[in-house]
Amino acid sequence: MQFIIERASSFAADIDFMILLIALLGGFWFFVAQGILWYFMFAYRRSKNPKAAYVSGEKPEETKWIHWPHYAVIVCDIVIIAFALKIWFGVKQTLPPPDSTIRIVAQQWAWKFYHPGPDNQLGTADDIGTVDELHVEVNKTYHFKLESDDVLHSFSVPVFRLKQDAVPGRIITGWFKPTKTGQFDIQCAEMCGIAHGAMAARIHIESPEDHQAWVKSLRPDQVTKQNQQESTTEQNPSKGTEAI
Amino acid sequence: MSFPQPIATNRSATGIPTGKLAVWWVIGSEIVIFGGLLVSYIMLRLFHSGWDAEAAHTNTWFGAINTFVLLTSSLFVVLAHQAAEAGEEKKAFRLIWLTIGGGAIFLINKAIEWSGEISHGLVMTKSVFWSFYYTACGLHALHVIAGMVIMAIISFDVLKKQHMNRVELIGIYWHFVDIVWIFLFPMLYIAK
């Protein structure tokens, strides 16, 4: 996968591994089945084999040709399920302790990002609010608190292999750890109305020095005081307060 | 256009009359409709607070009386079925109309109850509890009305001794409508 799209988060490699594993296991059965199918189509064409045999497919010696591959499919399924659960647990079900926490608010059709500012505390006077531009430091673990002001949106960073829907009325917590500097796309991956196709943002992953330089470069009026937490139910993945 | 009966309509490979099979399948599909609505209600109620206070405004007496009325009408439709089996078309006709009368009392009762509630501002948009209350009861009331209309049509066939088997079919449907109410009553009126 990294040849198609870069990896820039700590769990991107895990998810790519999952994709590779399924590609190998599924691909194996895909090519076996296709191979047999094409061979039969070729070998038993009318001009080659004018008279068909009579096989009911209900005797044990015939059904075994179905059942053995079918058991092998079950084994592959179990391997896939095991790795899927393990990687899912690491990405979505656990929250490693954060170095910093950001607040992300989606609205029709923009992303609002609240960085904790120099004191590293959200909800204080030095928070930095930006629109469609998220600045993070490389190799630091971030928690994000995802909210929506109106409809469903989805916070999607392809290079992180990260996607999480924003649901009005909820604050959904997730995490990521950038591992590579650069600028990458942030998408909205849930249909959110007319300008869904224009709801783009950029993530700037910076070295600690560059990040400090960015914070210093801001004028005071760009530092927001409007970062009040609204009274909405908080959702923590490791607790799962909402069951539906 | 006169309507010739295809042979298909009279076959019965399972031994169960086709009409009865169809009624059961209709009920099956209705169960999932009401099931979906009620499961949504339960899930939302379990995971949100404040619903009990809303539910406290419902009038258990109205609900209880309607339960009684509906159960009684179900008894009438059973008796109507018996009469139809015995070939007593006049008795079956009377009993069907008694069942329809039960449905009518149910609806009148409901209308009085709703107008009182609406005049007190307990309307559909007040909170999700009331949205469910009116949606579920309204959907159920539509089924009551549909049952009454079908029964009225069947009753005149019965007088002419035609399609006597349909008394049983509408009876099965009427029991189903009754059972839906048996689920709605505790969920909307008793759980407070």
Place this chain on the structure above:
Amino acid sequence: MSHAEHAHQSIWQKYIFSTDHKVIGLQYLFTGMFMALLGGFFSYAFRMQMAFPGKDVPLWGLVTAGEYNALITNHGTIMIFWVAMPVLIAALGNFLIPLMIGCDDMVFPRINRLSFQIFFLSAVVLLASFFVPGGAFAGAWTAYPPLSSNPDYSLTPLGSVLWLIAVALEFVAFLLGGINFITTMMNARAPGMKMYDIPILVWMIVIASIVFMASVGPLVAGAVMLLFDQLFAVGFYNPAKGGDPILWQHLFWFFGHPEVYVVLLPAMGIVAEILPVFARKKLFGYKTILYTAIATGTLSMFVWAHHQFVAGIDPRMANVFTITTVLISIPIAEMVFVYIATLYKGSIEFSSAMLFALSFLVTFLLGGVTGIFLGASASDIYFHDTYFVLAHFHFTFVPIAILAVFAGIYYWYPKMFGRMMNETLGKIHFWGTIITFHLIFLPLFYTGAAGDHRRIYNYDNFPDLAKPYMNDLRIIATIALIFMLLFQIPFLYNFVVSWKKGAKAGKNPWNANTLEWTTESPPPHGNWKELPSVYRGPYEYSVPGRASDFWPQNEKA
């Protein structure tokens, strides 16, 4: 009523308000074909905008962002609800079930007519939604609230309501139709036709109808709730009023995922009818197919939340749904293996119908395997709502609703109209369709894996996605789509011209066993002069010791 009397009916009675199952089946077929052309045209318009953003699209004009969303929304809605469902289940079910089980009509002919009338009305309502102020609904075919419930967000106050009413009417039509199919199969079978003598296609349509009936109920309730949200600003899906937008997703996908199997099973059934005829071979493991179909239908009711892995549900729930979803590969894989095994030692004739049936297997395999990436929660985090998903489900739905349906049309056309279709045109149509199909969707697997997310009218807004080679792939897909649509012209020509000028088909042009081939083509009103009895299963081909290589179900010995 005899055939002679029937001739006296007016055209109006005979073709518009008929209760004859064959006429109703064809009404569904033509409505579905018309809607398919419309859905195909929509895809042309929005793919052109995506490949050449901001340029006027010939025959449409400039596709604005709002129009783009309305086009993709209604493309999806139409193709699922007004093409796949009516053609696969209603058209083939109505036309074939009475013929295949040997009786003269459905058990409730008038309910059947009512079902089509409601369906037709639903199509009219959907089309009307394009002409109301604000335009057609544009919130994706999944119609997630609050976007779908609140006109302030969607800006389509009337379009959303009409869309929802159209879909709800369509459900009612198919509930009525489904009850008819199920009871007809249960009660109206020909004397002697036992459970395992019923052709697989009939089983598949009936199982699909049951799955539909069992899964659609909650969505009907959900649609009523959504309608109240739209019309009266009730708060079922509004968190500010104590509702929950995720509730709709559960109700939608509790229906939406079984729906995939509702259309898949009849397509599998078509293939099961065609493979034995053109391989002159008994279907491998009739009971295995039947049981895996039932298992698939049952299991499909427990996989819905894999559409919602990243939707904000409790992450622990994803684990349960990963397991059920990946497990559904078992019955499906088994069914595909059985079909492949049917070809073993057969004598395969590559007619147009057979080519389409085989291409169903070839393409559906890829569609099935790519589904595992999405069913496994970990990889779905990345693939969710990308073009990979889109390519995946087109690799299932195109085999289902296009390839299998074409196979069915080429196969049953002689029975429907009494004439043969032209094989040369059929093969041009086949190769043109299948090659362009791959050229459309194989590049989209790649763009999806590279990060293209769905429902975007212009990728220029996303610097990582606006790279020239990515745009080249989009252009390839779009041009292939235009060619695919053009390759339907030989089919339509063939369809229309063969009606009058095709070679006479006779009763049984394919030497097939099932009962529909034992009557005239097209069958008269009442189907048979004397209704048939059944003496054996439907797939007794090349039975040793018999001179002829087929053995119709109604032949005594």
